[in-house]
Amino acid sequence: MAATSHPHSSTTEAPVLLLMGSGDRRYREYIVAAVSRHFRLWLLDAHEPSWQLPYVEGTSLLDTKNLDELLVEAREVMQQLPVVGVFTYDESLVHAAARLAEALGLPGSAPDAVLACRDKATTRALLTAADVPQPACTPVATAAEARDAADKTGYPVVIKARGLAGSLGVVRADDGDAVEAAFEAAGSANWPGVPRYEADVLVEEYLTGPEISIDAVVVDGVCTPMVVARKQVGMDPYFEETGHTVDAADPLLQDPELLDQLHRIHQALGFRRGATHTEFKLTPKGPRLVEVNARLGGDFIPLIGMLATGTDPAVAAAQVAAGLTPETAPKTQKTAAIRFLYPEHDCEAVELTVRADLFGPTVHSAIATAGPGTRLALPPRAYMNRYGYVIAVGEDHDQVTADADAAPTLVELRSRPLAD
Numbered sequence: 001m002a003a004t005s006h007p008h009s010s011t012t013e014a015p016v017l018l019l020m021g022s023g024d025r026r027y028r029e030y031i032v033a034a035v036s037r038h039f040r041l042w043l044l045d046a047h048e049p050s051w052q053l054p055y056v057e058g059t060s061l062l063d064t065k066n067l068d069e070l071l072v073e074a075r076e077v078m079q080q081l082p083v084v085g086v087f088t089y090d091e092s093l094v095h096a097a098a099r100l101a102e103a104l105g106l107p108g109s110a111p112d113a114v115l116a117c118r119d120k121a122t123t124r125a126l127l128t129a130a131d132v133p134q135p136a137c138t139p140v141a142t143a144a145e146a147r148d149a150a151d152k153t154g155y156p157v158v159i160k161a162r163g164l165a166g167s168l169g170v171v172r173a174d175d176g177d178a179v180e181a182a183f184e185a186a187g188s189a190n191w192p193g194v195p196r197y198e199a200d201v202l203v204e205e206y207l208t209g210p211e212i213s214i215d216a217v218v219v220d221g222v223c224t225p226m227v228v229a230r231k232q233v234g235m236d237p238y239f240e241e242t243g244h245t246v247d248a249a250d251p252l253l254q255d256p257e258l259l260d261q262l263h264r265i266h267q268a269l270g271f272r273r274g275a276t277h278t279e280f281k282l283t284p285k286g287p288r289l290v291e292v293n294a295r296l297g298g299d300f301i302p303l304i305g306m307l308a309t310g311t312d313p314a315v316a317a318a319q320v321a322a323g324l325t326p327e328t329a330p331k332t333q334k335t336a337a338i339r340f341l342y343p344e345h346d347c348e349a350v351e352l353t354v355r356a357d358l359f360g361p362t363v364h365s366a367i368a369t370a371g372p373g374t375r376l377a378l379p380p381r382a383y384m385n386r387y388g389y390v391i392a393v394g395e396d397h398d399q400v401t402a403d404a405d406a407a408p409t410l411v412e413l414r415s416r417p418l419a420d
Helices: 025-036 067-080 091-104 111-118 120-129 143-153 176-188 256-269 301-309 313-321 397-405
Strands: 002-005 016-020 040-045 058-061 083-087 137-140 157-161 170-173 201-205 211-219 222-234 240-247 274-283 286-293 335-341 347-354 363-368 388-394 411-417
Touching (some): 016 025, 016 091, 025 040, 025 301, 025 313, 040 067, 058 067, 067 083, 067 091, 083 313, 111 256, 111 286, 120 201, 120 256, 120 286, 137 143, 143 157, 143 176, 157 176, 170 176, 176 201, 211 301, 211 313, 222 256, 222 301, 222 313, 240 301, 256 274, 256 286, 301 313, 335 397, 347 363, 388 397
Parallel strands (some): 016 040, 016 083, 040 058
Antiparallel strands (some): 002 058, 137 201, 157 170, 157 201, 211 222, 222 240, 240 335, 274 286, 363 388
């Protein structure tokens, strides 16, 4: 364990947040940069910091899953600085962050409530008991159990890992023969720090209809939605997330049935303070929960939410973690969209070229995220192996979506086949 102070240019009067984890710079720096303009940050991380240093007051290198170690370090920081909360956007650290906040007497939801969001089987059980409409869901430990559960549920079914997020290890099975391969894909998908269970795979009723997500903040049990993102998925029968579109004036922000379910879900799970990312399918029978995560959404959803509304969900989440009540009303009325770029087949990147000469009028950014030599494999071999993304933002909804959908022409990939 090592602690290092890194004074920087932010005001020395600002309160301090303990930031747990920091993640991949390409996908996370915008959050740290935004929050650092409102709070001084002390980073608690298991990895040696580099890009984070300009944004933080200090760093502690330690085991972020070890509560005793976290407590010792946090209390030392609190003796020197006015720490007001614990903040994380890392799915693998949300429970540890909740435990730390509780032990320090800082704002947050109960660790059991956060764990109820992480464990999808517990989520379903608690919501079923609270009479919140749910798809049929059966935890299973073997492929044989999965097939039996699928036969009883009726095809198609969705097979998913119990504790993962971001559509990792989520597969549709259309018949009994497909269940075994789907079970293997769900059971073998993993992410660092994600818990495993004895019955580690769920067999769920397949929900039809468009998929959306809602990023919200919760203060004293009151859930306030900030961003509705309309999701695109691909690579059937997998559910790889290929894009999101946010309209600041989305009518779903005023939909009574959807908002009622959102409130009842948080109430049933006991989630009273923090930021959440809740995913729904808009089925012919009404909204049905896919999953709820006790953190900000990934995939740049908070960023495109900020670009569309002028109000930053990442800053709001940090303010809630600090015990404050944030401003959540939109300041602008725009549409923002992101499209992620995947290869057509497993390959190795040779060269990537951003074609700025082809940008449409609303293109905000086009980024290549893979370099020469990067191996790009598709599900079930690998997940989220993207080589770039394009963000578009503007007042003309149709123009924004057209410019975003042109993403494959804006970041060109030259590749060679990936050898086994």
